[in-house]
Amino acid sequence: MSLPDLAENASPWLRKAGPEGDVVISSRVRLARNLAGYPFLTQASPTQRRDILHMCRRRILDSNLAQRMLWVDLSESPRLDRDILVERHLISRQHSRGKKPRGVALADDETIAIMVNEEDHVRLQVLRSGMQLDEAYAQADHIDDTLEAHLDFAYSPKLGYLTACPTNVGTGIRVSVMLHLPALKLTGEVDKMRRAAKDMHLAVRGFYGEGTEAAGDLYQISNQTTLGRSERQILRDFAEVVIPRVVEYERRARIALLEKRPVVVDDKVHRALGALRTARLLSSEEALYLLSAVRMGVSMGRLDGVSMAGINELLLLTQPGHLQRMAGVAMSGAERREFRARYIRRRLGG
Amino acid sequence: MKCDRCDNPATVHLIEMTKAGQKVEKHLCEEHAIAEGIAVKVNHAPINELLEKFVLKHAGTTMEPTPLTCQQCGLNYEAFRKTGLLGCPDCYTAFEGALASLLERAHEGVAHHLGKVPAHAGANEMRQQRLRQLRQELDQAVAAEQYERAATLRDQLSQVEEEKA
Numbered sequence: 001m002s003l004p005d006l007a008e009n010a011s012p013w014l015r016k017a018g019p020e021g022d023v024v025i026s027s028r029v030r031l032a033r034n035l036a037g038y039p040f041l042t043q044a045s046p047t048q049r050r051d052i053l054h055m056c057r058r059r060i061l062d063s064n065l066a067q068r069m070l071w072v073d074l075s076e077s078p079r080l081d082r083d084i085l086v087e088r089h090l091i092s093r094q095h096s097r098g099k100k101p102r103g104v105a106l107a108d109d110e111t112i113a114i115m116v117n118e119e120d121h122v123r124l125q126v127l128r129s130g131m132q133l134d135e136a137y138a139q140a141d142h143i144d145d146t147l148e149a150h151l152d153f154a155y156s157p158k159l160g161y162l163t164a165c166p167t168n169v170g171t172g173i174r175v176s177v178m179l180h181l182p183a184l185k186l187t188g189e190v191d192k193m194r195r196a197a198k199d200m201h202l203a204v205r206g207f208y209g210e211g212t213e214a215a216g217d218l219y220q221i222s223n224q225t226t227l228g229r230s231e232r233q234i235l236r237d238f239a240e241v242v243i244p245r246v247v248e249y250e251r252r253a254r255i256a257l258l259e260k261r262p263v264v265v266d267d268k269v270h271r272a273l274g275a276l277r278t279a280r281l282l283s284s285e286e287a288l289y290l291l292s293a294v295r296m297g298v299s300m301g302r303l304d305g306v307s308m309a310g311i312n313e314l315l316l317l318t319q320p321g322h323l324q325r326m327a328g329v330a331m332s333g334a335e336r337r338e339f340r341a342r343y344i345r346r347r348l349g350g
Numbered sequence: 351m352k353c354d355r356c357d358n359p360a361t362v363h364l365i366e367m368t369k370a371g372q373k374v375e376k377h378l379c380e381e382h383a384i385a386e387g388i389a390v391k392v393n394h395a396p397i398n399e400l401l402e403k404f405v406l407k408h409a410g411t412t413m414e415p416t417p418l419t420c421q422q423c424g425l426n427y428e429a430f431r432k433t434g435l436l437g438c439p440d441c442y443t444a445f446e447g448a449l450a451s452l453l454e455r456a457h458e459g460v461a462h463h464l465g466k467v468p469a470h471a472g473a474n475e476m477r478q479q480r481l482r483q484l485r486q487e488l489d490q491a492v493a494a495e496q497y498e499r500a501a502t503l504r505d506q507l508s509q510v511e512e513e514k515a
Contacts, residue, residue, distance in 0.1 A: 036439065043423040043437035119435065141466070148468055154439040157475050159453075160463030162439040166449055167456045169442070171465040201458055227453060228460025230483060 006325075010313035011088055011110040011127075017308050018130020022299040023247045025178040025218065025312070028089070029136040030125040031144055032163045032172035036154040040164040041117060046100075049117060053101050056116045056151070063146045065114075066107030073103045080330070083321030089127065091115055112143065119164050120172075122147070131247075133175060133239055137231060160227065170227030175234055177243055178207075182217040182296040183253035184246075190219070193246055201225050202242065207288075216288035216315070217296075221246070254300055269297030273306070277350030282341040283333075287318045306348065314347060353379035420444035480510050 009015070018024070034040060035055070038048055061069055074082060074095065082096040090113040091104050102117035115123040124143050126136040154162040160170040168174070184190040197204045207218045221242065223234050257265050272293035276282075282290075295311045297303040316322065318340050324331050327339055344350070353360045360377035378386065418427035425437030427445055436442065442449065454461055464483055467476050484507045491500040 034439065039423045039438035040436055040441075042433060042435045043425055144466075145469075148470075152470060153468055155468050155471055156439070156442065156463075157471065157478065158462055159442055160465060161468075162442055164435045166436065166442075166453055167434075169453070170457065170463045173465075225457045225460075227457035228462060228464050229458075230465035233464075 006084055006088065006110075010316045013109060013111050013127055013129045014312050014316060015309050016129055017312070018128060018132055020131040020243075020247050021129070021308065023179055023181070023250045024131040024243065025129075025180055026089075027128045027131055027133045027136050028125055028174075028176045028178075029133065029140045030123055030174040030176070031140055031161075032120040032168045032174075033122040033124070033144070033147075033151075033161060034154045034163060035121050036152040038121070041100075041119070041121070042164065050101050052121050053103060053117055056114075056122055057103060057105070059147055059150050060105045060114050060116075063143075063150075065105075065143055065146065066109070066112055068108040069112075070106045070108065071103060072106065074098065075101050075103075080321055080324055084325060087316065087319040087321050092118060094118065112139070114143070120168070122151075122153075131177070131239075131243060133177065133235055133243075137175075137235055141231070167224070168226050171229070171231050171234070173226060173231050173234060174222055175238055176220050176222035177238060179219045179221065179243075179246060179250070180217060180292065180295060180299075181219055181246070181250050182292055183257055184250050185217045186257065187253050189249065189253060193219075193249065197221055197242070200237070200242065215285060216292035218288075218292070254296070258300060265297075265300065266302055268293050269300075269302050273297070273303065273348070276344050277348050278345070279341045281334075281337040282318075282344060283337055284319055284340070287340055287344065288315065291315050291318075310347070314344060318344060351377050353377060353382055355379070355382045418445060418448065477510060477513065481507065484510065 014026070018026075035052060038044065038052055041049065041052075044052065057071060061071060072081070072085070074091070075098075082091070085091045085104065086093050086096045088110065090106060090110060092115070095102060095104070095115050095118040098118070100117065102115075104116065105114040106112065111127050113125050113127070115125075124140060124147075126140040126143070128136045156162060161172040163169050163172050181190055181193070184193060194204050201224050203222050203224050205220045205222070207215050207220070221238075223238075225234075272290040276287070276290050276294065279286075291311055291314055294303065294306060295308065295315075298306050298308050298311060317326070320336055323336055323339055323343065326343070331339060351360045351363075352358070354377050356379060358379035358381070361380050362376075362378045362383035364376040364378075366374045366376065376386075419425070420437055420441045421444065422440035423437035425441060427448060430436055430441070430445065436445070450461065462482065464479070464486065467479050484503055488500055488503040488507065491497075491503055
């Protein structure tokens with residue numbers, strides 16, 4: 001696997017819809033760790049920064065964490081490659097835009113991504129399709145154990161794993177679930193969900209995390225508390241309380257919509273598919289909006305001949321970085337809109 | 351309308367009934383309302399604002415920040431306040447007092463780690479951890495009136511406590 005290959009297809013884990021795939025797009029677990037005996041990155045000297053990078057890189061690549069691991073040296077890679085990694089949720093925007101020595105190790109199926117020298121020395125994440133938090137955590141925990149056998153992570157009995165930002169201290173865990181909630185959005189109940197999540201100290205964000213709008217009715221719910229609650233407790237909250245409830249509300253809202261206003265639903269869904277099949281110019285926001293409506297139609301059984309996996313794939317491949325890699329040239333916003341519309345027409349048989 | 355205590359505009363208006371049944375009106379600015387314990391600052395203040403308050407608190411009445419500096423990495427508290435990022439693991443000790451309330455607010459009032467213990471931390475730490483976890487679960491079970499579960503947890507607790515002995 002190399003970076004150019006990446007842009008041709010959606011992430012392998014995304015191509016198959018996982019458990020609760022009608023509502024849950026993906027599950028993600030991230031652990032933040034820092035090497036003991038070194039300063040955090042804000043105070044690390046250039047030499048220390050390089051030492052940390054080399055040490056972590058060697059440990060990660062020597063650990064047989066996946067069949068194949070690819071190392072990407074981000075200070076050497078072109079902007080477009082980094083954009084593609086951000087679009088695939090393999091690195092953060094912050095990591096993409098950094099200036100200093102840093103990198104990321106990726107498993108060939110893209111379920112594992114380990115950022116080195118982001119905000120913390122090591123940020124390891126495991127991604128799974130659908131609702132698979134337990135599986136994702138089990139793997140993240142295993143990777144953590146494997147790395148820890150050779151690396152000494154900063155830890156205090158009172159505060160747990162020590163992180164650069166005190167809001168991550170303790171378990172250093174961030175559990176995130178990406179949800180597609182078009183019916184709750186249509187019925188206006190999504191705000192209720194937001195408030196309920198806030199009461200449980202959970203953050204609700206858009207497609208691209210912090211500070212982003214919920215484009216395409218995609219919402220990301222994640223924990224904020226990392227101290228005083230164990231990994232298991234946090235996972236249990238998600239798996240037994242939060243996610244099942246949101247999934248149930250969304251499904252109920254979809255059924256209610258179909259019972260009360262089937263024509264409205266069909267109109268929205270078919271109109272969206274029609275626009276995708278015929279448009280000559282599509283911005284990424286509009287594409288996301290239309291794809292979201294089509295995805296809802298597919299999951300509600302209102303559309304034939306369009307697959308959920310295909311729509312999931314388009315959600316990713318029609319983003320700016322991926323389009324430019326496919327086109328093989330850098331494109332302006334206007335050129336991208338045209339290329340995006342053409343690509344979607346071809347994929348959806350317009 | 352002006353605040354009863356100063357010239358700032360009053361934003362908090364309150365009508366109280368005294369024991370004698372008399373009505374007492376209060377019109378206060380936010381600051382004096384907080385001072386009187388009537389209004390409360392919003393709980394989920396942004397991190398920068400929280401940090402600012404800690405610095406001011408530690409600086410006493412002057413606006414100058416206390417020259418709190420981590421001896422290990424040289425980071426001063428003012429720099430942390432600006433970025434929200436600490437300089438090294440020892441900063442947690444160096445800024446312990448100032449960080450305590452921040453941690454409490456960021457983490458639902460809890461100030462002690464519960465969860466994974468690295469292998470190198472040793473068996474004793476693992477046992478402490480297990481005890482803390484069991485105690486917390488026991489409290490929750492009792493609160494939820496799950497008495498059977500509570501009994502099982504109590505047994506587990508004494509088992510772990512005996513191991514220690």
